[in-house]
Amino acid sequence: MAGRTWIVIALGSVAFSLMAVNLVLATRLPGVDRAFRGLDQVYWVHKWLGISILVLAFNHQYFKIATDGLQVMQEISKLAITVAKVSFYALLFLGLISFFKRVPKMPKITWEIPYGWWRQTHRLFGLVFLGIAFHQFFVKAPFDNNAFLATYLNVVALIGSAAFLYTQFGFLLRRRGFKVVGVEKHPAATIVDLAPKGRGLTVRPGSFAFVSFSTKGLGEPHPFTVSQVRPDGGLQFSIRGLGDYTKRLRDAIAVGDSARVEGGYGRFHHHSGGPRQIWVAAGIGVTPFLAWADHVRPDDAEQITMIYCVRNPEEGVALDRLRAAQERVPGFKLVLHCSDTDGRFDAAKLVSYLPFEPASASFWFCGPAPMRDALLKGLKALGKTPGSVHFERFEFR
Ligand SMILES: Cc1cc2nc3c(=O)[nH]c(=O)nc-3n(C[C@H](O)[C@H](O)[C@H](O)COP(=O)(O)OP(=O)(O)OC[C@H]3O[C@@H](n4cnc5c(N)ncnc54)[C@H](O)[C@@H]3O)c2cc1C
Numbered sequence: 402m403a404g405r406t407w408i409v410i411a412l413g414s415v416a417f418s419l420m421a422v423n424l425v426l427a428t429r430l431p432g433v434d435r436a437f438r439g440l441d442q443v444y445w446v447h448k449w450l451g452i453s454i455l456v457l458a459f460n461h462q463y464f465k466i467a468t469d470g471l472q473v474m475q476e477i478s479k480l481a482i483t484v485a486k487v488s489f490y491a492l493l494f495l496g497l498i499s500f501f502k503r504v505p506k507m508p509k510i511t512w513e514i515p516y517g518w519w520r521q522t523h524r525l526f527g528l529v530f531l532g533i534a535f536h537q538f539f540v541k542a543p544f545d546n547n548a549f550l551a552t553y554l555n556v557v558a559l560i561g562s563a564a565f566l567y568t569q570f571g572f573l574l575r576r577r578g579f580k581v582v583g584v585e586k587h588p589a590a591t592i593v594d595l596a597p598k599g600r601g602l603t604v605r606p607g608s609f610a611f612v613s614f615s616t617k618g619l620g621e622p623h624p625f626t627v628s629q630v631r632p633d634g635g636l637q638f639s640i641r642g643l644g645d646y647t648k649r650l651r652d653a654i655a656v657g658d659s660a661r662v663e664g665g666y667g668r669f670h671h672h673s674g675g676p677r678q679i680w681v682a683a684g685i686g687v688t689p690f691l692a693w694a695d696h697v698r699p700d701d702a703e704q705i706t707m708i709y710c711v712r713n714p715e716e717g718v719a720l721d722r723l724r725a726a727q728e729r730v731p732g733f734k735l736v737l738h739c740s741d742t743d744g745r746f747d748a749a750k751l752v753s754y755l756p757f758e759p760a761s762a763s764f765w766f767c768g769p770a771p772m773r774d775a776l777l778k779g780l781k782a783l784g785k786t787p788g789s790v791h792f793e794r795f796e797f798r
Contacts, residue, residue: 416457421561439668444797481539488532527565534558576663601634606692610664626688641685674763680707683768694726748779
């Protein structure tokens with residue numbers, strides 16, 4: 402077999418294998434989450450694998466193997482080639498849609514495909530994979546059906562197809578039914594309390610979950626951090642109205658509505674953070690810290706300083722719970738930084754609030770990325786870089 406033929410086969414095989422890997426990553430299985438240290442990392446790898454697949458598939462298609470005259474092809478092999486062509490153009494089309502959703506900050510391109518459309522079209526990648534699996538199985542390949550490569554590709558097809566089916570229907574096993582038992586319209590967030598209808602979920606403080614409601618217009622699952630994990634299995638979410646869905650939720654949600662929750666996900670857990678910890682929450686980024694603060698205990702050995710940045714005290718969510726943690730736990734100190742009266746929060750202010758040196762502490766942050774970058778840059782300039790840095794993003798990269 403000519404070298405070029407092998408290269409084309411290798412391009413197609415690698416693209417097909419990476420597609421299967423991407424389908425496995427999309428399952429959100431706990432092992433996947435753990436291996437990549439959080440779903441946002443999983444989605445980052447998923448995005449770059451997707452881009453690589455497009456490049457490989459383009460080259461596989463462009464430098465296609467010349468079959469004319471080499472063998473008499475059966476009808477099914479011809480169909481397999483047609484299916485591959487259709488799958489390739491579908492892959493290209495879906496790839497472009499994903500690109501414009503995922504790389505919205507291109508110069509002069511501010512329009513973004515709505516998340517709901519993106520999500521629905523993204524599901525079709527699984528069908529494209531099935532089309533390519535059909536292609537690899539029935540196309541007249543220039544090697545024996547029992548060859549190692551043929552067996553390998555069949556195994557890849559099986560794994561990818563199983564992952565796709567799990568992604569489409571696995572949620573029926575993973576999600577649990579809840580009931581809305583409390584709604585508080587706080588100025589900075591809508592605070593929604595849920596009680597499990599049956600078996601609840603095991604959620605660690607600091608984790609997030611995908612939540613949807615039976616309420617009209619709120620059926621799409623969105624990720625929110627659990628801001629309170631109660632011993633009776635109850636969960637609380639504090640949701641800021643930042644877009645269409647979250648603003649609609651504030652108006653529409655009511656006690657008695659049903660909810661579906663899938664989770665918990667994420668690796669934002671401060672217990673690995675050592676004896677001195679700095680927690681910095683900005684705005685609605687307070688949610689993981691609220692769940693953590695509920696769980697700190699008087700005999701905890703950690704020394705924790707939490708700085709909660711808001712414009713004014715009215716913006717503070719669940720301040721009573723944070724203050725209760727401060728009273729209960731000698732090692733827990735709360736600083737409410739109100740920018741209206743205390744000015745801009747920067748690295749020098751952060752250092753002034755701490756009873757210990759940042760270099761001896763771990764730094765935990767949830768809030769806007771530019772604020773995080775400015776704080777870390779400022780701390781570095783002061784020669785006070787924290788021992789370790791951990792942060793939660795409220796968006797998948
Ligand atoms: C891990 C994580 C934890 C979060 N925790 C909280 C929290 O505790 N409280 C809070 O107020 N917000 C939280 N968010 C942010 C919240 O998910 C978004 O503000 C919300 O989904 C925006 O939806 P929208 O339709 O109102 O806004 P839009 O303006 O339509 O969307 C804004 C952006 O949110 C993302 N997004 C929209 N819909 C979805 C979806 N269904 N799934 C995933 N991403 C989506 C997209 O990147 C989109 O560009 C969290 C986000 C993540 C990723």
